[in-house]
Each structure stands twice: as C-alpha cells, then as structure tokens.
Amino acid sequence: MKKSKKRYIALIILLIIAGGGFLFRKPLTVLAFDLFLSDQVEQALAAKSYQPLANEKETVQPESIVYKNDPFSVMLLGTDQRENEAARSDTMIYAVIRPKDSKILLVSIPRDTYTEIIGYKDDKKDKITHAYAFGGQQMAKDTLQALLGHDIEYYATINFQGLKDAVDAIGGIPLPIQKDIVNKGKDHEKFTIIGGKSSYGGTDALNYVRYREDSDFNRTKRQQVFLDVVANKMLSINQIGNIPELLDIMGDNFKTDMQPSMIIGLAKTFMGGEKMDISSFTVLGEGTRIGGVFYDIVNEEDLSKAKLMIDNWMNAGTPINQLIDPGKAGNALEPKDTAAVSAQ
Numbered sequence: 001m002k003k004s005k006k007r008y009i010a011l012i013i014l015l016i017i018a019g020g021g022f023l024f025r026k027p028l029t030v031l032a033f034d035l036f037l038s039d040q041v042e043q044a045l046a047a048k049s050y051q052p053l054a055n056e057k058e059t060v061q062p063e064s065i066v067y068k069n070d071p072f073s074v075m076l077l078g079t080d081q082r083e084n085e086a087a088r089s090d091t092m093i094y095a096v097i098r099p100k101d102s103k104i105l106l107v108s109i110p111r112d113t114y115t116e117i118i119g120y121k122d123d124k125k126d127k128i129t130h131a132y133a134f135g136g137q138q139m140a141k142d143t144l145q146a147l148l149g150h151d152i153e154y155y156a157t158i159n160f161q162g163l164k165d166a167v168d169a170i171g172g173i174p175l176p177i178q179k180d181i182v183n184k185g186k187d188h189e190k191f192t193i194i195g196g197k198s199s200y201g202g203t204d205a206l207n208y209v210r211y212r213e214d215s216d217f218n219r220t221k222r223q224q225v226f227l228d229v230v231a232n233k234m235l236s237i238n239q240i241g242n243i244p245e246l247l248d249i250m251g252d253n254f255k256t257d258m259q260p261s262m263i264i265g266l267a268k269t270f271m272g273g274e275k276m277d278i279s280s281f282t283v284l285g286e287g288t289r290i291g292g293v294f295y296d297i298v299n300e301e302d303l304s305k306a307k308l309m310i311d312n313w314m315n316a317g318t319p320i321n322q323l324i325d326p327g328k329a330g331n332a333l334e335p336k337d338t339a340a341v342s343a344q
Contacts, residue, residue, distance in 0.1 A: 041267075044247040045260035052257040053138050053155070069100035069269075070316045073150065074258070075141050076106075077132060077157040078223065080210065089132040089140055090160065090210070091223045094148055094306075096313040099269045101320045105313045106227070106280040107306045108220045109144065113285055114295035118142035127295060137255070147303075150310050154258045160209065162253025163230065164202035166246050172199035173229045181211055205230075216296065217284060224280040232276055281306060281326035 078091030089111065096105040111129035119142055120126070120134045131143040137155050145152050167173055177200070181193040191207045193200070200208070209226045212219045234246065256263075270276055283306050285296025312324045 041247060042260040042264055045263060048247070048251050049254045049256055050258075050260055051255045053141070055138070071096055071098045071314050073097075073153045073310075073314065075137075075144055075152045075155040076227075077137065077140060077155065078160055078163075078209070079132065079157060080160045089129050091220075092128060092132075092140065092144060093224075093227075094144060094150070094152065094310065096310060097266075098313065098323075099266060101323075102270060102274040102276050103313075103320070103323065104276065104278045105309060105323075105326070106224050106278060107148070107310065108224060108280065108282045109147065110216045110220050110282065110285060110296050112216060112287075112294060112296045113147075113283070114290070114297055115143065115147050118146050147298075148310065149307055150314070154256065156256040156258065157254070158250075159253035160206055162250045164206040165249045166234075167200075167202040167205045167230065169245055169249055170230075170233055172201050173205060173226075173233055174198060175200045175205065175208055175229065176225065177208065181208070183207065183211055217282060220282045221280070224278075224282075228278040228280075231278070279326045281309060 074095045074097060076091065076093040076095050077089045078093075080090045092109045092111065094107040094109070096107075098104070109128055111127065113128040114125055115128050116123040117126050117128075117131045117134060117139065119139050120131070128143060128147070132140040135142075137157060141152050141155055175197075177193060177195045177197070179195045181195070183189060183191045193204045193207055193211075205226060209219070209223045211222065258266075283302045284299045286299065288295060288297055309324045309326065312318055312322075
C-alpha cells in the first residue's frame, strides 16, 4: 500500500476516534496496527527474537498470520543474569493460552524446587532454576515437561533488564504495594520500594519481582502479578504507538520459538477481544536442607492440582464456565487481592 494512502486511512481512523467512535475503537486500533505496524513488528521479531531450539530448526514450518483459536502451551522463563554469574531462570512458568476466551493460566514453579534436571548428569536432582544454567531453554523445557507431565509447545525467555526498560517506556505500571518493601539482608542487594504509589517505574518494578526476604511463594506471586499488569498495559489501546520502541528495548532480551507471524496474529486477537484475564497457581514446596543446601520439596497435592488444571485448560472443548478456577484450587492470588503480597 502506498504511503500516501496509508496516511489518508490513518487520518480517517484518528478522526473517527476523536469524533466519538469509542464503540469502534478496538477494531480501528487492530486495523491501524495491521496497516502500519504489523510488518515492522514481524521484521523486528524475526531479526532479534525468533530463536527456534536446535531440534526444531529442521522441522518448524512457517505459520499463518491468523493463528488458531485452540489453547496452546508456552514455557515462560524470566532470567536475571548479572555480571560474573551464569544465567539462571528466576521465573519458570507453564502458561496455557486460550486466545478465543482471552484467558491465560500461569502455573509457577518456585526456583528452588528440587527435581530431576533432564539431560544433566543422568538426570541428577537439583534446583529447577539450574536447568536453564546447565542447558539453556532446551534443558529447562525438558525438565518442566517431566515435572508437570505435559508437553510444552513453545518457549519465551525474557531478561528482566529488558522488562525494566520496557516499564519505563510505557510510563510505569500500577503495583499493589501497600507497605514499604525493604531488602536489607546482609548478602542481598539493598533497596527500598515505597508503598502506596499510583505508579512504579522500571527499577522499582524489577525490585518488586526480585524481592525474596519474605518467602519464595510471595515472590512467585509478585512475578505473576507483574506479568499480568505489564501484559495488560502493553496491549492497551494507548500503548500501540510505542510498540516499535518496545521491540527495540527488548532486542536481545527476548527470545522465543513462536513464529513472528503467530505473535502478530495473537496480538491482534487480544487487542480486538475482551480484556485479557490471567489466573495463576503456584506449585508449593516444603523448605529443607540437603547436604547443607536449601531446596523446596514439591507438595504432591499441589503438583496433582496443577496437572489437572493444565488438562482442563488445554482441552479446547472445555467451556469457559467449566475452566478450573485456581482460586478454588488452593493458593491462587488474583490481581484484585494482591495487596497481601506486599512485605509485612
């Protein structure tokens, strides 16, 4: 399409929105994204972020830009590599995406969970966070699949440094921090997050997800809340124009084996549908020391609940009103209740 024609269409869209076309705002936004940004976004993802795993490079085929509505699974890894340290996965989540319903299930596995690391020294047991350090996305994926007993279709790895910069780019995010959070352990990085603010910048947001002096469970919940808030703000209508800048910021901080065309189709689906609803569940563990090292021994009841929920959510035939509510499964924390996550 010629640039002059694109500008003409853009002007019409802006005039309709400014003239009170609120009811048509979502479809117009999707149209604007499709016309002016989708090609740029797809090229940026292909150049910087698309990274199929070694065993996928010969088998992955290009996908249609219009992605199917069936549920699919993604392993989400949040890494926080620092100088002179091997990269580890601070966050490991099995996500079930249901595009048709605008719903996402996040099943989090605490970083100290003691489990077999598949492919490492005859599947030696260790902290699950070390799977990524020992063998990257592939070993992390194999290990998480073995623990939960479900296949993983895709992975997405995000460096928290990239998310920190992205939070600043979108003007900050609201976080449910009612009381000050103070990181003061002698072996920990010192910081304070002031409670009660309406918006938090990238540094505070990053510290919010890294804080761990209360419990690993609360830390995992903060990560879930953070992902929920950031995802919804990035997909909001008034952030569409920031997408090219956000892609530049993410750069090498974001890697995935989801085809760029698939991500484009998924983004359009969420932008044009209902507000994304994210539910979360954490597989808890009991802290213990083995050989002087602290581990979380998996709670088998929680693990069984997680497997059942994944079965339920991955089934395309499950009606939306029959999806298992993580809140009724025992330990989920919905965004409206997240004030309880703040440090005491």
